[in-house]
Amino acid sequence: MDRPVIRFLVFAAAFATAPLGAMAHQLIVFASVDCEDVTVEAKFSNGNAAREGEVRVMDGENTLLTTLSLQEDGTAIIPLETVDHASGLVIEVDTGSHDNYWLLTPDDIARNCRS
Amino acid sequence: MKRYLFTTALAGLIATTPAMAHYGMIIPDDPMISQEDGRSVSLTMSFSHPFELDGMMLERPAAFSVTHEGVTSDLLDRLEDASVMEDQGYTLDYPLERPGTYVFAMEPQPYWEPAEDAFIIHYTKTYVTAFGDDEGWDTELGLKTEIVPLSKPFGLWESNVFQGIVKMDGEPVPYAEVEVEFFNQDTAATAPDELMITQTVKADADGVFTYAPPAHGWWGFAALNTADYTLPQDGEDKAVELGAVIWVHFEEWTGQ
Numbered sequence: 001m002d003r004p005v006i007r008f009l010v011f012a013a014a015f016a017t018a019p020l021g022a023m024a025h026q027l028i029v030f031a032s033v034d035c036e037d038v039t040v041e042a043k044f045s046n047g048n049a050a051r052e053g054e055v056r057v058m059d060g061e062n063t064l065l066t067t068l069s070l071q072e073d074g075t076a077i078i079p080l081e082t083v084d085h086a087s088g089l090v091i092e093v094d095t096g097s098h099d100n101y102w103l104l105t106p107d108d109i110a111r112n113c114r115s
Numbered sequence: 116m117k118r119y120l121f122t123t124a125l126a127g128l129i130a131t132t133p134a135m136a137h138y139g140m141i142i143p144d145d146p147m148i149s150q151e152d153g154r155s156v157s158l159t160m161s162f163s164h165p166f167e168l169d170g171m172m173l174e175r176p177a178a179f180s181v182t183h184e185g186v187t188s189d190l191l192d193r194l195e196d197a198s199v200m201e202d203q204g205y206t207l208d209y210p211l212e213r214p215g216t217y218v219f220a221m222e223p224q225p226y227w228e229p230a231e232d233a234f235i236i237h238y239t240k241t242y243v244t245a246f247g248d249d250e251g252w253d254t255e256l257g258l259k260t261e262i263v264p265l266s267k268p269f270g271l272w273e274s275n276v277f278q279g280i281v282k283m284d285g286e287p288v289p290y291a292e293v294e295v296e297f298f299n300q301d302t303a304a305t306a307p308d309e310l311m312i313t314q315t316v317k318a319d320a321d322g323v324f325t326y327a328p329p330a331h332g333w334w335g336f337a338a339l340n341t342a343d344y345t346l347p348q349d350g351e352d353k354a355v356e357l358g359a360v361i362w363v364h365f366e367e368w369t370g371q
Contacts, residue, residue, distance in 0.1 A: 028247050103151075
């Protein structure tokens with residue numbers, strides 16, 4: 001296993017044990033990727049899209065790469081070429097009252113770019 | 116108090132008892148897949164007596180599918196042959212592309228059961244949630260017969276009640292009988308009487324049944340009804356038992 005992957009997994013494990021907003025109307029964050037973009041989706045557990053919130057994009061070593069805002073439909077688009085994704089990406093969404101994250105591993109990015 | 120320990124020595128004795136309940140089974144390796152768990156789920160399919168861990172032949176099913184976000188996909192060709200409880204079964208590794216509830220469903224070939232002078236068809240399903248999103252947990256598939264969950268069919272603590280509606284051709288079945296059985300995976304459970312292997316509850320006038328398991332693990336619920344058609348066997352028309360089976364995992368309580 002190469003070192004960027006190891007670093008990413010260690011960071012991911014630390015993230016996974018951090019306290020999260022697992023409360024009523026939990027925020028659900030998901031990110032899919034193709035060769036061009038990362039598409040972030042944020043919705044509440046009742047199915048409603050998160051209409052506003054900050055998206056923070058970090059690399060596998062917890063370095064902040066960029067921030068952007070959710071669109072009204074609860075999505076955000078991150079062009080892959082604008083971020084260094086070699087060590088994976090951590091996509092964190094914070095609506096002010098709820099927050100959650102999605103981890104894109106280097107394998108996630110490579111697999112979806114191939115397909 | 117007499118106490119039956121279901122050891123190998125007693126397996127032959129048990130095999131001759133008519134009290135054994137047949138269950139179609141779809142058992143995932145995890146009913147709640149988080150993003151840290153990975154990006155796929157592994158399923159094991161069988162036709163078995165789950166308490167005694169006694170397998171039976173499961174012919175390649177007539178249908179096997181997954182339903183997610185209202186879209187049903189045929190997975191029949193992706194089933195891999197496997198030995199389950201020392202008999203023919205199947206496995207499947209299924210990639211989970213998006214969050215939400217994935218409903219896996221199996222329609223087996225009619226199983227001829229000479230001892231009951233009838234065919235058995237158990238429409239079997241299991242719900243798996245992916246990545247923290249439980250949307251779709253109450254999905255009704257529109258099977259010939261099925262149990263539609265009223266309780267979320269995952270994320271239940273042991274001793275929580277599970278409720279469902281028994282349906283046949285889309286309509287509730289008043290006072291349907293529902294057999295309940297534990298998947299005794301580690302053989303730790305014993306039964307003080309054969310009647311305790313398969314318990315039975317009845318639905319109410321609206322087809323709603325309720326059950327609270329005493330322990331964590333996989334529990335199978337099978338609502339059994341006789342079909343409104345027959346199938347030929349040895350030149351005669353034979354009855355068909357239709358089972359609506361759902362498998363539900365109850366989690367171990369972590370408090371005191």
